[in-house]
Amino acid sequence: MTADTSLRFREFKMPDVGEGLTEAEILKWYVQPGDTVTDGQVVCEVETAKAAVELPIPYDGVVHELRFEEGTTVDVGTSIITIDVAPGSAPADQAPAPEPVAAAEPAPAVEEEEKPKGRQPVLVGYGVAESSTKRRPRKQTAAVPEQAAAAIQAEMNGHGAAADTRPLAKPPVRKLAKDLGIDLATVTPTGPDGIITREDVHAAAAPAPAPAAVEPAPAAVPVAAEPVAPGARETRVPIKGVRKATAAAMVGSAFTAPHVTEFVTLDVTRTMKLVEELKADKDMAGLRVNPLLLIAKALLVAIKRNPGINASWDEAAQEIVQKHYVNLGIAAATPRGLIVPNIKDAHDKTLPELAAALGDLVATAREGKTTPAAMQGGTVTITNVGVFGVDTGTPILNPGESAILAVGAIKLQPWVHKGKVKPRQVTTLALSFDHRLVDGELGSKVLADVAAVLEQPKRLITWA
Secondary structure, eight states, rough: OOHHHTTTEEEEEEOOOSTTTTEEEEESSSSSOOOOOOOOOOOEEOSSSOOOOEEEOOOOOEEEEEEEEEEEEETOOHHHHEESSSSSOOOGGSSSOOOOOOOOOOOOOOOOOGSSSSSOOOOOOOOOOOOSSOOOOOOGGGOOOOOHHHHHHHHHHTTTHHHHHHHBBBBBHHHHHHTTOOOGGOOOSSGGGBBOOOOHHHHHHOOOOOOOSSSSOOBOOOOOOOOOOTTTOOOOOOOOOOHHHHHHHHHHHHSSSOEEEEEEEEOHHHHHHHHHHHHTTTGTTTTTTOHHHHHHHHHHHHHHHOOOEEEEEEEEEEEOOOOOSSEEEEEEEEETTTOEEETTGGGGOHHHHHHHHHHHHHHHHEEEEEOOGGGOOOEEEEEEEGGGGGOOOOOOEEEOOOEEEEEOOOOEEEEEEETEEEEEEEEEEEEEEEEETHHHHHHHHHHHHHHHHHSSTTHHHOOO
């Protein structure tokens, strides 16, 4: 091979898209051999133990070879695609030989519909670290597959009847809709440029929720049940990706930090009235206002009054690390499993700013676009199990955090109010904390303060 030929082909290796990761599964190739690519164009989507990430190529050229099939798990640092950066200058068969793979054999390919989509437990969470790999910025137009981009352009230009009538969706999403028996024409798109996402299809396939007196917080994404073959007595689902990482993190957390959970049942009728008033407030126009917003604000007030709860235990240094900021995690169930993105510097946000951040966090999670950076550095977490109609639970700490608050369903119940039994809006909160650094007094004060604010929301003014 001549020197010129050796410079012709470029190997793109699986990057570490989240600090400390060792492998990733190739979910979808957006290009095939012979396709022309440009610097920054997304060529594939991969799933790590922490998130699903789109990978842009850092070269201009023509795709020469895809080294692995969809569904294959590949070690970080292994070449996954070869790009001919000087097409036409030499025969294609002069491409360099594939690099040897020193890691374990790739996992067997898994069809798109065989990925585990069952709802993950919402009482658990894990944190992730921001990517340490430096990548070139991605061109926004490249994130849409070629077919979808062409359809969008045709629709904008008024060309072609198909562009006017055929819903926009990626091929894997169309296949998922076909498998679930969903007509894409009936699905409401939430993706960019009106593209139907995987989550939109799952939402259309999920049964309609039963009427409730209280609007649930939108942290959970409806997930369709996995199709089961007729006559099958059991189904085996590979443990990998988000579910594998969640399990490992929860085992580590449960058997490292001594958990204590305390409960309080309280009357939140005044909070529910405030929610309705805020919905009509002009300063909250265009923002999603729900009970979770005020619960988050109440927790932030409680942390301000009891800062010792916002800390972590450094076993190696034998130190308690006191945090002077709050990155508020919100546990969200998604088709790929539970994730816990967090609102950065939530302690500094006004109520409208907190509402906007919470809305963006949930919308991004629904679309499956949460980045590893968004899940890094959380200090305390809220998990809203009430959206499933349960009263409360005993949540497991997010690794590296000292407290997690579980919010139960808000229900109309008989309650003694001003000496008389009346129907009131009631809920139960559960606070789990790390007993190594949070004693019973501190944990009790935090939980009592959250309850006091929700019972008398005017304390948001006097205590904040």
